[in-house]
Amino acid sequence: MEHETRRSKGINSIEVGYRVLEAIQEGPGSVPLKTIAERASLSPSAAHNYLASFIRTGMVRPDGRGQYALGPSLAALGMTAVRQMDTYELVEGAALRLRAATDLGVAVLIWTEAGTVIIYNRPGSPEGPFELRNGLVSTAWTGGGNVFIAYLERELTTPVVERELGVSHDECTAVMNSIATNVRNAGYAICDLKQIPDYRAISAPVWNSDGTIAYALTLTAHKDAIDTSPTGPHVTHLVRAAAQLSHTLGAPQSVMRQAVE
Template sequence: MTPGKAGVASAGPGPRGIQSIETGYRILVAIQMGPGAVALKDVASRAGIAPSAAHNYLTSFVRTGMVKSEGRGMYRLGPSLAALGMTAARDVDHFELVRTAASQLSEETGLGVAVVIWSNGPVILFNQSAVRGRVFDLRNGPVEMLHTAAGHVFAAYLPDAMALPVLARELKADGVFRNLREAQGRLEKIRADVLARGYALVELRALPTYLAVSVPVWNTHGEVAYGLTITSPASLLDTRARSPQIRALRAKGHELSRLLGAPAERWAP
C-alpha cells in the first residue's frame, strides 16, 4: 500500500482508501491483542509504525473515547469503541461472516471448504465442494465425529460430558465399542493429536483418498463456535504446518475468531 495525496492509500487495482484510517485500525487491533493494557512501544511495533506516530493516533483515540489511557504509556480499548461494537454485534450476521470467509478461503486455496457446528455431534452448515474442477459428494447435515476433521476439533475442545457420549455412540454403530474407559482413551488421543498439531487432520471415511484439515473458530465466550475445514484429494493437499494451504486455513480461523470477539489468546500471534 502506498500513500497518495491527502493520506489517500492505494492498494493496487482496487478502490483507493484513506491510509490513516487503515493505520488507525491496525493500532486498535494491536491494543485488542492485549493481554490487558498494552504499552505504547508494543502498539507501535504491532501496527508497524513509529512510536511517535502511534502516540499521535492514540491521543485522538483517547479524546474520542475509543481508547482509554492507563498512564505511563499503557492503553486499553475504550467505552466509545465498546458501544460501537455492541451495536455491530446486533447488526452483524455471524454465520454470513463465516460463510463469506469460507468462500474466500476456497478461492485462495483452490480446495473445498466446509463450515461445521456442534449440535449433539458435528453438522455441516456450509460446504463449497469444488476442488480445481473436481466435484465430490460432501453434503450439508450431520457427519461423524470420529471420521471428520471438524469432529476431531470439537472432540479436542469440548467437555468430555458433551464429546464422550457421541464418540461412544459412533463406536457402537461401528461395532467396535467395548467400554467407556476405552472410549475415553480414544477421546484423549484425539485431543492430544489436535493440541500437539494445532489443527485436526483426518482421512475421510466417506471419501476415500480425500483428506480434511480443520481449525477451531472461537466465539466471545472462548468456546468453539465453528470448525473451519479444508478438504482435498490427498495428492493436492500439503499437510505440513508451514504449507501455504495450512497457513491460509489457520490465518482465516484466527481472523474469524478475532471478528467474533474471541479472547486474544485464541487468535493473536
C-alpha cells in the same frame, strides 16, 4: 496530486491507528504503553499520540495505572456492527473464497448437543464421486469433529465420541487425548474420513469474540489431491482463512495464539 498525497497520508494514519487499537484488543486486560508500541510497530511517543486522540474520542480509556483498555465509544460501535452483521453470510463468503483459492471441497461445521454438524458445504472442482451432505456427521472421524475434540470442554464431547467408538471410557479418553494433542500442536486437524473412503480433511478452528470456538472450517478432497504438509498451499490457505474469519468475528488475538500449543 497534492490532494491525493494528503489523502493517502490520512488513510495511512487510520491504518496505523487501527494497529494501535488491535494492540490493545490483544490484551490480556489493560495493556501498558510499551507493549502497545511494540505490537503496533511504533515508537512509544508515536503510540502515545494516537492514544491521546483515542482517549478524547472515548475509543480508549486509561486505567489509572499507566495502562490502556478499549473504551465505551468503541464498544458502542462494535455492538452496532454486530447487530448489522450477518454472521452466516460472513462464514459462507469465507468458505467460498477458500474454495476458489484451492479448488477443493469446503465445509463449515458447528457443535450441537447431538455432536458435529455440517451447516454448509460446496464440492471441489472437479467434483468427486462422493458428496458431502449437510447434517450430523462423525466427531471422531471428521476434521471438524477433531477440532471440537481439541477445543471444547470434555463433558460436551466425550459422551458423543464414546458412543461413536463403542469403547470404554478410558479407551475413549486416550483416543481423544491423542487427537487433541495433535490438533493443538499444529493448530489444525488432519483426518481421514471414515464415511468417505480415500478422502481426507483438513480443518481449522474459527473463534468467537468471547474466545470460544464458533465453527470448524474444513477443506476436503481425495487423499491424492490434498496437500497436508504444514507449509503447503492448502494448509496455508485454510489457516489464513480461519484466522481472518475469526478476526472478523472479533476473536482476541491472544486466543488464536493460544490455540497452537
